[in-house]
Amino acid sequence: MENDKLVIAGHEFTSRFILGSGKYSLSLIEAAVKYAGAEIITCAVRRANTKEHENILDFIPKGVTLLPNTSGARNADEAVRIARLARELGCGDFVKIEIMRDTKYLLPDNAETVRATEILAKEGFIVMPYMYPDLNTARDLVNAGAATVMPLASPIGSNKGLATKDFIQILIDEIDLPIIVDAGIGRPSQACEAMEMGAAAVMSNTALATAGDLPAMAEAFRKAVEAGRQAYLSGLGRVLVRGAAPSDTLTGFLRD
């Protein structure tokens, strides 16, 4: 566990819990980061507000990596535009691509996401695309230059947990990049399960923002993610299926 690092495009992280910063007050961010043990925090890009002089950057502790997303983008071109603006804001090359062309379920558009990934990777961004867990898309994202793949567990903000579990497992098994489960994780136990499956990290926002005690829930998530990771690294134990040993009915033909 000590040398176990999450590596994204050559950048090393100890924490495997990525924190969202949406839907809660800026004043809670510092505590959330602290209790979550987070080293990466996401944020969005919006039209600047002239009235409010509070800026999220003033609330994020030093040393935490900022992961701007492209929320609001409805196609690849808009995502690229938002990503470029985010980089101009001067907090590094990380970008989480989020492209929705559906306002009801907010499901990501995989095809446009591949297109945006390709453009931004060529421009030197560290691209972390949020996607619907589809193996062919994941392979396209790898070829397009993605740094990670971020499949959704269930619709964003739903807190419904690992509805796409089997398909995320396929990505974990087949894709050589870190698979970061993003969206829909509503409880620490679900985060833990994703980590036990072999996910490289878990990202959560709404589960914390809507919790009774945000910092306490952030800590619960941190522990769950660590426990799941440790279980994965330890190799889960066997389940006893039956007591009796089988007879050699299948292999009885072997001669030596």
Added chain:
Amino acid sequence: MENQFLIDSDELTPEALERKHRLENDPSSRTNHMEYMEGQEVIKSDIREKVMSAVESYDPSVYKANDVMRALQKQNLSVEDLKALLSPAAEPFLEQMAERARIETRKHFGNTVYLFTPLYIANYCENYCVYCGFNCYNKIRRMKLDMEQIEHEMKVIADSGMEEILILTGESRAMSDVKYIGEACKLARKYFRMVGVEIYPVNVEDYRYLHECGVDYVTVFQETYDTEKYETLHLMGHKRVWPYRFDAQERALMGGMRGVAGSALLGLSDFRKDALASALHMYYLQRKYPHAEISLSCPRLRPIINNGKINPRDVGEKQLCQILCAYRIFLPFAGITVSSRESAQFRNGIVKIAATKISAGVSTGIGDHESKYTGKECDAEGDEQFEINDGRSFKQMYSDMSGEGLQPVLNDYLYV
């Protein structure tokens, strides 16, 4: 050097004999087996590095019963799990492995077994591979069929009912060039619905050409993934270049082939490491080329003409069965072919567990299908590469497989 392999022919000139002995005894007289020869295409690939780093770190003795049990319960096995299943710790679990393997085989292939036959069209070889009957210093009857003879052989085979054929040559580009093989494959497409080749490794453009001639499947045996051992067994010729051989399947896929097959020849070196390497070679190919059909074989060493002492050493039937079950559980979707090197009893048993494809009506000689199929004498025949063990005809195999409760399939291929 294993003495079991080395045989001197009394027909070699003193000069040839001297050269042969020098190659055998003086490593400095041999070329660098890791260096490409002129004309051998280099491709950019990380597969070799991935496979070999896993093999180099593999210590079969560290795995325990618990590792095997855990592996057997996983839906998707990791490379570590495969290592456990190939280790001595898995031997007491052979029946459980067979049970799991059978479930996977039936899940992916149903109750079927595919039949095919190999056709050797030439046995000229310019390599000196000490364990092979075709090696250039072995005194055998050499032969290369012309197109008329090839067509005749194909007719005989096709008349037996076979629909899939594997065209083989010895590894001599000079005697059996790509054009010659391509022409044979064009003929094969007239008589068979699926054509594969097992020939010397070639460049991407050659594979593309062969694909245009109707070939869809390329089989290349790496013999052993132990490069040091390889060096001591493949003393001369193009085949001596180990990395060029390793990349053959990938070049075939780059040339448009639909599927590739490969394996080590079990018994040449540490069979557990070679089995691991064989499985990972195909595994990483499929990961990189997800559309590719992959297939594994499991040849063990067999006696050859002029040397009956050659044997598979420590790879017994139990070990072979363990390897095949591990392949199946790790790669549930892969084809697995069991060669006629194995006995009828072994093949009947293993098709119910892990194998999906077996050859029938096999001859590893040249131009002798008519005599072997009909008993009709024929004077011009080339000698065999190795002794087969299961000599069942296509008809016999078809009825035996049905008798075992399996559905023999001749072809399920839609040619596109």
Added chain:
Amino acid sequence: MVKINGKDREAAGKTLSQILEEEGYQPLRVAVELNLEIVPKAAYGSTAVKDGDTVEIVSFVGGG
């Protein structure tokens, strides 16, 4: 007229630095796009807007 973050403003002839100052933005916390082209911070003082231009001024906010 110049469109600044969706609103029409009488700003033709002004530099981006002047606009940010007058509208009350924090220059270090924003990125500026002029007619869909990003303007580097160093060029705010030398970039003047003209009639019909569109200016977008953005910053980071909370998000998941």
